[in-house]
Amino acid sequence: MPLGGVIFVTIFIAIFGTLLIYLARWTGGKAKKTSQAKFDIYECGIEVQEKKDTKVSVKFYLTAILFILFDIEVIFMFPWASNFKSFIASGAGVYIFSSMMIFLGIFIFGLWWEIKSKALEWD
């Protein structure tokens, strides 16, 4: 199975990368703590002011939710597209074309609604 190859390469690269990291640690050595500032996170040289749990714009979550909705709809088009020509050849062209056009009508309505309700405005 090609799946075996995929898993093999994944494991190979994971081991390869881990070895590289160990090699670099061996040749370069661990970072010596000469001062606290060296181990602080980088914030343009000023004293570290905020922790990492800083506020995140809600737009990122909204984008992620919208992506899931639309991506599922796009994925539905893939099997349709790969069978389109064979359906036409077997005489069911009207059926496969019109059914996807109805589906896409809903898709386009959703996209229009999303743009109209300003879900995609970044201010």
Added chain:
Amino acid sequence: MTTMGSTTIEIAINLVKTILVFLMMVQAVPILVWLERRGSAFIQNRFGPNRVGPLGLVQLLADAVKFLKKEDFVPEKGNRFLFYCAPVFAMIPGAIAYMAIPMSVPLVTESYTFLIQGYEINVGIVFILGISSLAAYTILMAGWGSGSKFSLMGALRASAQIISYELALGLAIVGVILLYGTFNLAEMIQSQSGSLNFQGFGYTVAANWLPNWGIFYQPIGALLFFAATFAESNRLPFDLAEGEAELVAGFHTEYGGFKMLMFFIGEYAHMMVASGLMVTFFFGGYSIWNFSPEEVHSWIMNTFSVAPFTANVLNSIIHFLSYTIKFALFLWIFIHVRWTLPRFRYDQLMDLGWKTMLPWALANSILTAAIIFIGSHFTL
């Protein structure tokens, strides 16, 4: 579906082949970095690396030594495990996606067909799309593991950008799938061999001097796909993830040394996947202009009067060269665009993805379907 082989030797050959493809990709990265530095210098009227060795080619070796001598650094506030995992995982999606792309004509021997690619997957497109979008996870891991707010902001931006352009990317490919009616990349390349031959509306438009490449059928799809891959691989003009002016270096602010290098390998691997897919979908894959592999094979046999097996080997090598030339051309376009165009603002980036490219890709797939449908049912 082609398996990894039936006997132990075949399986071993196939596994070694995947390692070879991966090492080829890793080897290509220093060359691409050199090309990128020299190319940027050329474009910006500077010299670039030109001191170490001829044309600065040995600079890469010096860089590698410098990477090795770097201290192994983890920020105190970060998550050590994620911090180390992210660069290792960054190499994986690009590499395993690239292996599904056929690079040459399969080498046929009496008992076995040797594919010039890591492994053949019969749903190649879906596999590549699914795997390469996993890159968003490694970026998020890096951003979260660093414990720095610049890294986190860069990672959030990058993941939002990657998923937004994924829609346009997927929809741009729908036109391609409609055209070839398959998910299999090798079959796509086969149906692109030969001369341009458009059939529909009761007519046949043929041009003997043009190849039957996808770009002639899907010009809008090709443009949208190529633009979306720039966003997917976080390259300029879409490299908001590491906009130096605002976010220091984005998700890899805290990284250095070999860990940084692994992110580089990941980024270049994504460029290679994008270029390979561009060539496969729209530029006939390994095919040489409008000559089919069989024609090239018989030409080799007649011209050099060699045995069929030697001709097979030569055929594979010639087609591999053809693929490499096209592939390198697209990699060069990636580099050229990076040093030519300025960066977008973030809201412009999102607007372009959702409000411009998504509707255009949608219109392109509807148009393609309509032309195929009407063209096969009605005559003009």
